[in-house]
Amino acid sequence: MTHQLEGQRAIVTAGASGIGRAIVDAMTEAGMTVATCDIDAAALASLPAGVFARQIDVADEAALTGFVRDAIAHLGGLDCLVNNAGIAGPTARIEDIDPADWRRTLDIVLTSQFLSAAAAVGALRVSGNPSIINLSSVAGRVGFALRTPYAAAKWGVIGLTKSLAIELGESGIRVNAILPGLVAGDRQRRVLEAKAQQRNISFAEVEAEAFRYTSIKEYVPAEAIAAQAIYLASPLGRHISGQAISICGDTRMLA
Template identity: 35%
Template sequence: MLEGTTALVTGASQGIGREIATTFGSYGANVVCAARSGDAIDETADMVADAGGAAVAVETDVTDEEDVAAVVAATVEEFGGLDCLVNNAGIGGPVEPVHRIDADDFRHTQEVNVVGPFLCAKHAEEHLRASERGSVVNIGSIGGKRPYVNRLPYAASKMALVGMTRTLAYELGRDGVTVNTVLPGPVEGPRIEEVVAKQAELAAVERAEPASMGPDDFALPDYMTDAAEVAEQVAYLASERGRHITAQEIGIDAGMTWY
């Protein structure tokens, strides 16, 4: 499905990013694995190779424009071009009510979750336009489409990603580049466990309303998402089969978002 495609996957050191990278490898793609953790992305690159793809690892901080320019240049040098950018790198940000959030923590969340994808798109743009099947897939969140109590910095960043997606889709679309956002629901793993634990702690904090998610919030009783489901959707959007899907936010969320 992705034979010969060259993809740059940020945040590829663990979780969804690692799953996306290895899934692309299993479909025959060339994958550049980017993240701040050198040892972890080396491991991901080995997993991509084991899955059947070609891979390199490039240590990258997506908030550093020089790093972003360098990883894009390395991608083009190694594989001759760039067909797909997957903006997966992100952080959860503070889990606090608004009056307890430090402004620097708010800014840092935007730097990673919004400025990072912007810089990657900025430096990848010319190569995506030159591709016969260019695509950008942003990894968003249901927090970009519904209230996320005690997650204001995160929700703001993911809503911004929706606006970025729709605008880029029209800027790049004349050259056949598709731009979409995937919105995972709660994904099994350590991050969601940490958030749930922190929300529970807030029950004892003055002026804080703890938030919870349960079966009543979803259309399906089995509402926890698996990273592999997210990765398969990303691969579809990057493939020729997804060439007429653009400017969309696609929920993998058991029905938690309805628009």
Template identity: 45%
Template sequence: MSARVLITAGASGIGRAMAEAFAAKGAQVWVSDVDKKALARLPASWGAADVDASDEAAMADFFAEVKARWGGVDVLCANAGIAGPTAAVEDIALADWRRCVSVNLEGAFLAAKYAAPMMKAEEHGAIILTSSTAGQYGYPFRAPYAAAKWAVIGLMKTLAMELGPYGIRANAICPGAVEGDRMEGVLAREARAKGMTRDEVYQGYAAGTSMRSFVTAEDIANMAVFLGSDAARLVSGQVIAVDGHTENPDPKV
């Protein structure tokens, strides 16, 4: 794969797995992140930038640098996101709601906004937004996160329609429960909010899938590589869950 791939929040977790998977296929990789320590651990052959995906001025500067150095971008993985608060809706502060929506939704919007002109100029490209199974179902105690991830899907559907005539595809990946540090934090917070143990919440998530399993960051990355490749040249406007088939998104069982 000879492609220029830009990944927001690409220094760790799902984003890092995406970067590694694209790089393994021969792609040029450039990641942005706010985690300076994680950025410092990236391979020297990758581009790396300290950028807040929800800061428009910073994103405009970043994409200007990408255009100056690369001339354009072939694949955008708009992956930046935060978990947001875990609480009953009446206990969520508006500031916390806005921060969660800003990173998860506005971060995806800004990445698409600045990638689209470069892709239009070359009449090709693939935009991959990281949504969530929370963007397909209601999600108790995670109202801002679920709302933002539903909106990401609406954004993706619109991008697919708007940019399709220019040869640009847009799709959304919906990870389920992904093994790793971030999910461990979610499990701990939900356990406190629901008066359950961490293991009870974990088992609830696993039991809520038909395959009785969490997924890995590599599972998500493999789907991103497919969606960014010519093998998916007519796959656009699609919501693709990589979640072991979620049946019950509320981990009570």
């Protein structure tokens, strides 16, 4: 099956590592031209040749909107925006969370998606295959104790997604959210380690508890998230919009 993406143009935020990098690689392999940003300059240096890349902090409004504007100019237009940037945020009880950490988590996870969509929508309106893909989380569907800033932001992503799907549908722009579960990699390990420390139990205990509420008891590879993004970006996904699509092995609860 061909996804008919040759020559399509995409922006992926935070595309130098993890899920973002898997999406950049998959889109490049599918024949798309890609622009990405990341806060990690060293990781950006390892991107494939031909990827337009810039080091920014997506919490910086001027830097983010400037990157989107310049990326569209470099690509000669835009067909797909992937809002992937995010941080884990603090792991703590609500009374112990610094309000500054709350605000930064929302700025990076949620507000950056609003800003990049607003900056990109003009270019998407003149695309023949326009789409926005927002990365949420299973935490945006079931909640996550001790991770309230992250979970609240990810719930917000779903609200943003569904609202934009309605608003932009008249322009033919489809908008969807992907909700990863326990994704393989260093970031997931750090999250579980922080929770183990907060609860004063072992990593193995936290990991076992996490998988207790998941039907498929294995980590989701980042490539599985990228494969879903490819489908949603392609003409094959032209009738999919306003959806929150979980790729989580049937996670029913986050402990």
